[in-house]
Amino acid sequence: MADSQRLPVVETFHSLQGEGHHAGRSAFFIRLAGCTVGCPWCDTKHSWPAQGHPEQPVDALADAARMAAEAGASFVVITGGEPLHHDLQPLTQTLDARCGLPLHLETSGVDPLSGRFDWITLSPKRHRPPRQELLQACHELKVVVHGPEDISFAAAMASQCEDNTERLLQPGWESSIGEALAVEHVRQHSRWRLSLQSHKWLGIR
Template sequence: MEVVKSFPVMEEFYTIQGEGSYSGRAAYFVRLGGCDVGCVWCDVKESWDAEKHPETPVAALLEKITATKTDFVVITGGEPAMYDLSYFVDELHKLGIEVAIETSGCYPLKGDIDWYCFSPKKFKAPVEDAYAKAKELKVVIFNKSDFQWAEDHAAKVNDACKLYLQPEWSKEAKMLPLIIDYVKENPQWRISLQTHKYMQIP
């Protein structure tokens, strides 16, 4: 099997994780180009076409990552699970760096990821393996019907998976009060906010 040693990288940056379980933790983000899920409200649609982003060697990524003090890398997209991440993740582990992925779960994962953040989308069905691997289920709430949709997915994940509801940014003023009430009635859920946008950082 061919070892994948480069990826189309849209952007990479050292910042603070703004969402979910690791909110507030320093993290180096690697955003891969390429996605065929097609979320209408996606805020990084420029990531969809992989050919628009330069093939970047893993060695170059590692050089930039190790130039920071990070001990945590988040691989996101686009849809990062489209790619075989095994080599990249193994090299990060050799450096003592923890690795998370943010994925829609619509592709089988290739790579020994430490933290699997599963954010299913209505536009393309996830694979069954996503439910078993998920350590964090993060459902974006765009309208009221998404609450039941979130419960449908929560019923399939493993028992240790943490459950998060996150308002879609453009609908936050309308949806956040509903999410607050929902979580008070259903305390197995937690609220995830895009705190990086409040902090005005990437």
């Protein structure tokens, strides 16, 4: 783990949130390096090793977020990799002080929660189930679907979340089976919504 005042950063960019409840909104992304979860379908495998990515001071990240806010970003997304592999308290504290935008977290939930967030998207994985505290803390449960076992897993995860947690199924990219299963489940279960990776359809980051 890096010094919490400096974090390994894969990239930062200002774009649109492509997935989930806040899809289509302007956002500033901070993608941290390091992930041991190892999802085979991951589209950011270059973010897995923490080594090889430059460590940046949290002050610099907050300044970049403030500039994005001035350019129209509605919120900051801290993603990865698996961002909770790192202590996020110094980063979120500095973002609150220097930027002031709502802070969103995208996590698999395998590590203890650190930092302060306005919105937590939990995307749990069958091969590395999340911690109970993340199931209770998340605002949005988003499960990637490739096969029938993912539907069962999604239901099991949802049963451990708060009643008001948003529940989303997201077909694996180019998974026709996952797409059919997710669409049919959402059609039959009113508590669930469909999430699509709109940024990939649009060809943006």
